[in-house]
Amino acid sequence: MKFFAALLAVFVLSACSFARTGPEPGTLRMNLGAEPPSLDWVVTTDSTSFDVVSNIMVGLTRYTDDLKCRPAGASSWEILDSGKRYVFHLRPDVKWSDGQPVRAQDYVYAWTRLLDPSTAAQYAYFFYPIENAFEFNTGKIKDGEKLGIRALDDWTLEVTLKRPAAYFIYLTAFCVSLPQRKDVVECWGDRWTEPEHIVTNGAFLLKSWQHEYKIELVANPNYFEGEPAVKKIKMFMVAEQATAFALYENDELDYVDNRSFSTADVERCRHTAEYHNTPLLRNNYIGFNVTKKPFDDVRVRKAVSMAIDRRIFAKILRRGERPAYSWIPPGLDGYAKESGAAFDPEQARRLLAEAGYPHGKGFPAVGLLYPNREDTRLVVEAIQDELKRNLGIHIDLVNEEWKVYLETLHRDPPAMYRNSWGADYPDPETFMNLFTSHNGNNSTRWANSQYDALIEAAEAEQNSAARAKLYERADTMLCREQAPIACTYLSTQNLMVKPWVHGMAFNALDMQFFEDCYIGDRPPAQWYQKRYRYQKQPPAPGQQAPVPLTTGVRG
Amino acid sequence: MLLLICKRALMAIPVLLMVATITFLLVRIVPGGPFDAEKNLPPEIVANIKAKYHLDRPVHEQYFLYLERLVRGDLGVSYKYVNRTVNDILADALPVSVQLGALALLISVLAGIPLGSVAAVKRGTSFDFAAIALSTAGISVPSFLVGALLIYVFGIYWKLLPVALWESGKHMILPAVTLSFWPTAYVARLTRASMLEVLEKDWVRTARSKGLSSVRTVVKHVLRNSLVPVITVLGPLTAMLITGSFTVEYIYAIPGMGRFFITAVINRDYDLIMATSLVFALILIVMNTLVDIAYTYLDPRIKVKS
DSSP, rough: HHHHHHHHHHHHHHHTOOOOOOOOOTTTEEEEEOOOOSSSSTOOOOOHHHHHHHOOOOOOOOOEETTEEEEEEEEEEEEEEETTTTEEOOOOOBBTTTTTOOOHHHHHHHHHHHHGGGGOOOGGGGGGTTTTTTHHHHHHHOOOOGSSSEEEETTTEEEEEEETTTTTTHHSGGGGOOOOOOHHHHGGGGGGGTTOOOOOOEEEEEEETTTEEEEEEOOTTOOTTTSOOOOOEEOOOOHHHHHHHHHTTTTOEEOOGGOOOOOHHHHHHHTTEEEEEEEEEEEEEEEEEETTTTTTTTHHHHHHTTOOOOOHHHHHHHOOOOOOOSSSSTTTTTGGGOOOOOOOHHHHHHHHTTOGGGTTOOOOOOOOOESHHHHHHEEHHHHHHHHHHHHOEEEEEEOOOHHHHHHHHHSOOEEEEEEEESSSSSSSSHHGGSSSOOOOTTTTOOHHHHHHHHHHHHOOOOHHHHHHHHHHHHHHHHHHHHSSSEEEEEEEEEEEOOOEEEEEEEESOOEEOTTTTSSEEEEEEEEHHHTTTTTTOOOOOOOOOOOOOOEOOOO | OOOHHHHHHHHHHHHHHHHHHHHHHHHHHHHOTTTTTOOOOHHHHHHHHHHHHHTSSHHHHHHHHHHHHHTTTTOOOSSSSTTBBHHHHHHHHHHHHHHHHHHOOOOOOOHHHHHHHHHTTTTTSSHHHHHHHHHHHHHHSOOHHHHHHIIIIIISSSSOOOOOOOTTTTHHHHHHHHHHHHHHHHHHHHHHHHHHHTTHHHHHHHHHTTTHHHHHIIIIIIIHHHHHHHHHHHHHHHHHHOOOOHHHHHHHHHOTTTTTTHHHHHHTTTHHHHHHHHHHHHHHHHHHHHHHHHHHHTTTOOOOOO
């Protein structure tokens, strides 16, 4: 007993000398918030995994600061046959971490693996526009050779689509389209993503992965765009926001984002130089099941949509949210402010009266379904209050545990529900396709052939101005004329970044790249040249500045 | 003794089978599935996933498949962490929880038994009242509050100890103290109550009247006789501590097993839910057997029926 007591005393006393503050030279310390479910980019679907993968891998293209595709693994590409055929010319200097060059066959293998039914990849459907992809993924075709993905030689990749899909180029910058090495995946099976086996081609290399705790990346000295200035990245997996923020305040993390940042901390730090707020391509909405009363009447849907003052959400959520009136967020082609539903309580009351509910009288009992999260509770309570005040109707709030809520939405959507959608790629298609009649995520059950035709035409349209017009028209139909949804607000990313961290870029797709980052006061040689190599030119005088889709922090 | 261990091992089989069966049925009754996500998947993709994990088969077939794997020591695969098996996950997480739990147990025993003993001996004094107040606080204050308080005082305000993470020995102190807070209080209360009862026994009075010093009487005789109820609770307490605490692991960002008791259910990660239940049941059985064996050493009157 005495021995153990003495041991414990020595242990405690020796430990009480801890006081580490300030930066770790050349090291960026961040919080992932959770264990990445997988680093096999063919089967990943979540942003945590993408945060790691997008820093260790590079595909055919990457995003510029204004979220356009720029050359990366491919030095150039051609779009042929009215948008049905893409030919990518690969850079021979892009190397895997074991020194082998990244060949066109590596893309063919990865994309075929993604579509192979035995892989059971959840995001395989993203590649359904490719010729025979759907048939192969559903087992109707067994031969992967019949897919519209071919390596013409080591450095040329040809992709043939079923029909033109103007957004396809964006998929080449998406995580699921990254190349893979057949020999490595087949040799190590499920364990190929462990640090001792994985081969990558990005700015950083996976050095270690302590599951549920920490991932360490180190700079890739052979990266084709030059070795990054940050030599090491420590990615912790601290789930508790208060703990993560305490680590940040103790200088043990160099930056934190929404995952580690409670609303109370946002309030406290909003006016400091370390705080940054950046827009996200994530729209939140209230969906109406148009097959259920009273939302089978378009006038009721429009009345509810027009009775909500979207400005309240920023006040109650306090994380810099922006009001959303249209389904396409600002910054994407097809966005037009006038497409959205305006706040007009007078008109809303008129419409409700026309529908047979003057001053809300006789309005049936309606429940608004929401998942059990604190922020969603605040949102639905605000909507309940708005509808009571502006229309005189009462709606019940129905709360369900996340998975139960999802099952309810997919099986039997209620009359009214709260949901959100984040863009997978910076194209209006990712939002607009959601409410086509055939989309499995359309829980409104709204089916409109005219809308479907507009979306189909927009997908095939190669002229970007004409395409934007088609989406604008469809958005007007969705938000103003038919209103199966009422958009509420656009989410934002809240960040705290230590003063010694420079050159961080956060884009609206919630992707974070660290290759242009440096720690300390002085940028490394040629840093400016590298950081701004794909920067869009500033707008000409008199021209309207575009909506910022990437926020750079100190640099 | 060996016979007892063998007998307990045989008895554990139907218990574990029952735990496996009930858990298997419960997780499939609960609404929501492992692949329900914000983005609803096309039916073709869902069919591929279900085929991969044999979830397209009838429930009874899935059950027998699971048992067949279980017999081979294969606890299945995680649906959430797609490239990892449940065996991998437990192999990574359980040692961390065991390490933290063992340290917390050590603190509980080293602090709880002396605290309870002194409080009993000094019954009615200010020390006794302080010990009672402390143990009541230890039992009633939730660990997330204790953790937050310790982080603020020792981590942020005084900067003496790390706020969180699991890097070195000093990172273990705050989580171990937080985790031990409740069991220390429990052990102290139990020791005090048990010792007060023993102190009233005639043989204690006899020992004192024969001139045995008070310290010797308490330490050598009373304490030993008071420990039987404490040892009884140490079995389940150890099982609870070494399988991890969701709260403590969560607030200190410790990669232990405790979090899986909650997150596996939230994610409907069927095989992981099964594994956490089975591991907990197994450790509980082992600890109860060890407690039964410990009785015989503490009190020779107790004989284990082999």
